[in-house]
Amino acid sequence: MQLEGKVAIITGAAKGIGYAIAEALAARGAALVLADVAAADAAAARLAVQGARAIGIAVDVASERDTEAMAEAALTAFGGIDILINNAGIYSSLTPKPFEDIDPAEWRRVMDVNTLGVFLCARAVLPAMKARGGGRIINISSGVAFKGNPYMAHYVASKGAVVSLTRALATELGRHRILVNSVAPGFTLSDGVLANPGLIAGVKEPSLRGRVLARDMQPADLVGAVAFFAGPDASFITGQTLVVDGGAYYH
Numbered sequence: 001m002q003l004e005g006k007v008a009i010i011t012g013a014a015k016g017i018g019y020a021i022a023e024a025l026a027a028r029g030a031a032l033v034l035a036d037v038a039a040a041d042a043a044a045a046r047l048a049v050q051g052a053r054a055i056g057i058a059v060d061v062a063s064e065r066d067t068e069a070m071a072e073a074a075l076t077a078f079g080g081i082d083i084l085i086n087n088a089g090i091y092s093s094l095t096p097k098p099f100e101d102i103d104p105a106e107w108r109r110v111m112d113v114n115t116l117g118v119f120l121c122a123r124a125v126l127p128a129m130k131a132r133g134g135g136r137i138i139n140i141s142s143g144v145a146f147k148g149n150p151y152m153a154h155y156v157a158s159k160g161a162v163v164s165l166t167r168a169l170a171t172e173l174g175r176h177r178i179l180v181n182s183v184a185p186g187f188t189l190s191d192g193v194l195a196n197p198g199l200i201a202g203v204k205e206p207s208l209r210g211r212v213l214a215r216d217m218q219p220a221d222l223v224g225a226v227a228f229f230a231g232p233d234a235s236f237i238t239g240q241t242l243v244v245d246g247g248a249y250y251h
Contacts, residue, residue: 002231004029007078009070011061011121012088014039016190017140020219021085024227026052030083033074035059037088053078061088061117062109067124074128081128083230086118086139089158092192096151096202107154114158118165126178134177138229139166140222141184143245151202159184163241170239179238181229186245188217212247221246 008025012018014036022032022043031053034044040056047054057073059066074081090113094106118139129135142159149156163182170180187207193199208214225244228234243251 001029006030006082007074007080008083008085009033009035009074009081009125010085010087011035011059014043016192017188017219017222018087019043020223021087021226022047024223025230026054028227031078033057035070061121062112064120067120071124071128080132081125081135082132083136084121084125085226086121088117089114091155092190092196092199094152094155095198098151099153102154110154111158115161118162122169129178130176136230137169137178137180138226139182141182141241143184143186143243143249145184146249146251166241167239174238181238182241183222183225184241184243185222186217186248188219190219210248217246
């Protein structure tokens with residue numbers, strides 16, 4: 001119960017990687033705010049049945065108003081904010097294509113959710129973390145930021161920005177005892193990915209061939225790294241990105 005008494009916000013938490021992270025933090029004793037564009041209440045209810053203290057709230061992380069309401073909901077329900085997991089992002093709905101074929105509107109939406117969303121959520125929770133005397137921000141980036149994967153230039157660019165923003169925030173917020181780190185997963189068979197057969201057809205086999213541990217990556221494979229950064233054993237680590245991809249990229 002390393003997170004007993006802590007309050008964690010997890011974005012994109014209704015399913016897939018976000019829900020797996022929520023289960024892991026609940027098992028370690030944290031109270032949870034599950035934020036997602038849809039089905040957050042239902043996800044929180046499933047955790048509550050398992051004994052977790054959890055609420056759900058509808059949030060578009062690219063909306064300043066929504067992210068402020070998210071932080072306020074955490075304060076109202078649990079009295080503070082200790083941990084923010086910036087997991088929400090656009091990936092599984094994308095169709096791989098040459099960069100010159102990417103519509104500018106699609107580029108903007110990916111950047112709004114994947115990068116602006118991290119900024120807005122971090123900004124929204126900052127006053128509460130300062131009031132607590134510290135906190136943890138854990139950003140879910142991606143191994144593509146280091147490998148430069150083709151045919152998803154907007155996604156790659158957005159996750160590269162997340163890595164850089166992690167470093168900038170770590171430097172700026174260290175004096176407030178707020179630690180900012182990133183976890184970079186490889187290609188993961190999340191719920192969203194499983195619903196996109198075209199994406200699986202184009203990415204799964206190359207991902208398997210590139211891994212030292214040649215098996216599919218599941219959401220559960222990521223949660224240990226996130227829980228580590230959220231917990232007491234990472235109390236002197238900030239500004240770092242941990243790649244979790246079965247040995248596809250050594251960082």
